[in-house]
Amino acid sequence: MISMPEFYCPIRPAESPYAASAEQDALDWLEKFQIFETPAQGNYFARSRFPLFPSKALPDAADAVRLSLPGKEVVWLQSFDDVHSDERPGGALPPHDYITLLSKLTRIIEDPAADVLPGNRWADALRDLRLAVAENASPVQVDRWIHATTEYFAGLLWEAVNRAENRVPTLNDYVAMWLKQSGVYPCIVFTDIACGYEVSAADWSGPKVRQLREIVSAIIGWDNDLTSYDKEVHRSAEHGFPLVQNLVSVLQSEFACDADEAVALTGSMRDRAMARFLRLRDEVSAYGNDTVTRYVHGLGQWVRAYLDYSGASPRYMDPDNPDDAAVTNRSLTGWTIVNTRKPERSDLPSIPCIDSWWA
Numbered sequence: 001m002i003s004m005p006e007f008y009c010p011i012r013p014a015e016s017p018y019a020a021s022a023e024q025d026a027l028d029w030l031e032k033f034q035i036f037e038t039p040a041q042g043n044y045f046a047r048s049r050f051p052l053f054p055s056k057a058l059p060d061a062a063d064a065v066r067l068s069l070p071g072k073e074v075v076w077l078q079s080f081d082d083v084h085s086d087e088r089p090g091g092a093l094p095p096h097d098y099i100t101l102l103s104k105l106t107r108i109i110e111d112p113a114a115d116v117l118p119g120n121r122w123a124d125a126l127r128d129l130r131l132a133v134a135e136n137a138s139p140v141q142v143d144r145w146i147h148a149t150t151e152y153f154a155g156l157l158w159e160a161v162n163r164a165e166n167r168v169p170t171l172n173d174y175v176a177m178w179l180k181q182s183g184v185y186p187c188i189v190f191t192d193i194a195c196g197y198e199v200s201a202a203d204w205s206g207p208k209v210r211q212l213r214e215i216v217s218a219i220i221g222w223d224n225d226l227t228s229y230d231k232e233v234h235r236s237a238e239h240g241f242p243l244v245q246n247l248v249s250v251l252q253s254e255f256a257c258d259a260d261e262a263v264a265l266t267g268s269m270r271d272r273a274m275a276r277f278l279r280l281r282d283e284v285s286a287y288g289n290d291t292v293t294r295y296v297h298g299l300g301q302w303v304r305a306y307l308d309y310s311g312a313s314p315r316y317m318d319p320d321n322p323d324d325a326a327v328t329n330r331s332l333t334g335w336t337i338v339n340t341r342k343p344e345r346s347d348l349p350s351i352p353c354i355d356s357w358w359a
Contacts, residue, residue, distance in 0.1 A: 001230055002226075002229055002230060002248075002259055002260065002263045003260065003263065004226060004227075004263070004335060004336070005226070005263060005264060005266075005267030005268075006267070006335075006336045006337070006338045006342075007223065007267075007270070007271075007307055007335055007336065007337045007338070008270075008271040008274050008275070008337075008338055008339075008340070008341045008342070009274060009303055009304050009307060009337050009338075009339075010278070010339040010340075011300050011301060011303060011304040012304070013056065013304055013308050014056060014059035014301060014304075014305075015055055015056050015059055016055045016056075016058055016059050016060070016061045016067055018055070018061055018063065018064035018067045019051075019052065019055035019056075019067070021064040021067075021068075022051055022054075022055060022061075022064050022067035022068040022071045023049070023051040023052060023055065023071060025064065025065075025068040025071065025072075026050070026051040026068055026071035026072045026074075026075050027046050027051070027075075029068075029072050029075065029125070029128075030042065030045060030046065030075050030079070033121050033122075033124055033125035033128070034121050035075070035076065035079045035080070035083075035121050035122055035125050036079060036083070037083055041082075041083075044315075045075065045078065045079055045082075047314055047315075048078070048313050048314065048315035049309070049312065049313050049315075050071070050074040050075045050078050051068075051070075051071030051072075051074060051075065052309045052312065052313070053070075053074050053187070053305055053306060053309040053310075054067065054070035054071055054073070054074060054187065054190065054194070054305070055067060055071070055305075056301075056304070056305035056308050056309050057070075057187075057188075057191075057298075057301050057302040057304075057305035057306075058070065058190070058191070058194045058195060058298070058301070059301070060195050061194045061195055062194065062195055062196035065136065066136055066193065066194045066195070066196065067194055069129070069132055069133060069136060069190060069193065069194060070187055070190040070194055072125075072129050072132070073129065073186055073187055073190065074187060076122070076125055076126060076129060077152070077183040077186060077187070078183075079122070080122055081156075081183065083122075084098075084101070084122075085156060085159065085160065093160070094164065095157070095160050095161055095164050098156070098157060098160045099157060101117075102153040102156060102157060104116040104117050104123070105117070105122075105123060105126060105153065106149075106150055106153060108123055108126055108127050108130065109126065109127075109130050109145075109146050109149055109150075110146060112127045112130045112131055112134075130146075133145050133193070136193065137193045138198055140198065140201065141189075141192070141193050141198060144189050144204070145186065145189050145190075145193070148185040148186045148188075148189040149186045151180045151185050151186075152180055152181065152183050152185060152186050154180055155177055155178070155179070155180030155181025155182070156181055158177045158180075158181065159177060159181050159245050162177075162245065163245070168249065168250060168253045169245075169250060170250075170254065171250055171251065171254045171349060171351060172351055172352055172353050173353075174245075174247065174250045175218065175247075175351050175353055175354060176353040176354075178218075178221045178222075178225075178247070179214060179217045179218060179221065179354075180217075181221075181245075182217060182220065182221035182224060184216065184217040184220045184221060184302075185213070185217060187302065188213060188216060188217070188299060188302050191295060191298040191299055191302070192295055192298070195294075195298070197291060197294070198291075199291060199292060199295045200291070200292075203288065203289070203291070203292040203295070208280060208283070208284050209284060209292065209295070209296065211280060211356060211357045212277060212280055212281060212284065212296055212299055213299060214354070214357070215273055215276055215277040215280070215357060216277065216299050216300070216302055216303060218270075218273050218354065219270050219273045219274055219277065219303050220302060220303060220306045221247075222247055222266055222269060222270040222273070223270060223303075223306055223307060223310070224306070224310070225246045225247040225248055225266065226247075226248070226263065226266055226267065226270075227310045227311075227316040227335070228246070228316060229246055229248050229259075229263070231315065231316065232246055247262075247266050247269075248262045248263055248266055249262070251265050251266060254349075255349075265345075265348075265349075268342075268344070268345045268348060269348060269349075271341055271342065271344070272344060272348060272358075273358070274303070274341070275341060275344075276357050276358070277300065277303070278300075280357065281296045281297065281299070281300055284296050285297070304337075307335055307337055308334070308337075310335070311334030311335045312334065317334075
């Protein structure tokens, strides 16, 4: 068990009044499409409370239906990642098979009428989600969702190649890969969709707003690496699942340090990213319009939401929480979240792939 660092996040916790309804809708959807391999695994997914993440990120969601969309998104992402990548002995499918699968899934989100992957439950669920997004979003927002999902698939392929070659990536490569593979982009694309407004094309594509999305993806991805590390170590030892694709492990390899030092370094890295986000968010807010100001503050809520959600989920709080045993009695105590940042370490690594905001 690693000693978890404090998380610097001076953003207030929140939760949508539609949280319970949206969570039940997402869990009914999980059961409808049976996107799990065994009933025990389905129960594990339900107990993990995936929809709580967007419910805490989108307190001003327009209604329960719109809030249920990112709830289903997180359910699909976590289920697909576990079944097809993270929780398979040795890692993902062979790269050739994975390329074929992800290419066909991409075709489904481009055109849900496309007749590919018949009988595949994950394909059927993704098609259903694609249609639901189209019913509640503008064509521009649908296209943004398709792009975000395609980026996630690209990250999965990069990770699959690493695992197939038994390679621990360099820090720079890992950070670049994890921006996409973490699955944050397909979630935060709902920041305006779920709340019933739309960020203009000019604001969405602006370099500073793009950087804010990137920083949020980095922070949540690194926070997930910290909160998942014990689970990954435990389940790797128990079932032969892979471990190497985690920032803590990458830092251990890159700097020949032990897990405790890698955890401390990860904590300091995410705190620097948090400070960069807050500074840039406030800069954009000072000169932007009301819509983009609402949007960039909404992006920040996802960071706090992940910390609050993961601290209430046995998936992260209890490494023993397997899909083939009863829930343990370990208390869900959450993480320590602070409003004041510690002095920055002088030895934080350079990361060229994110120099535009990291340096």
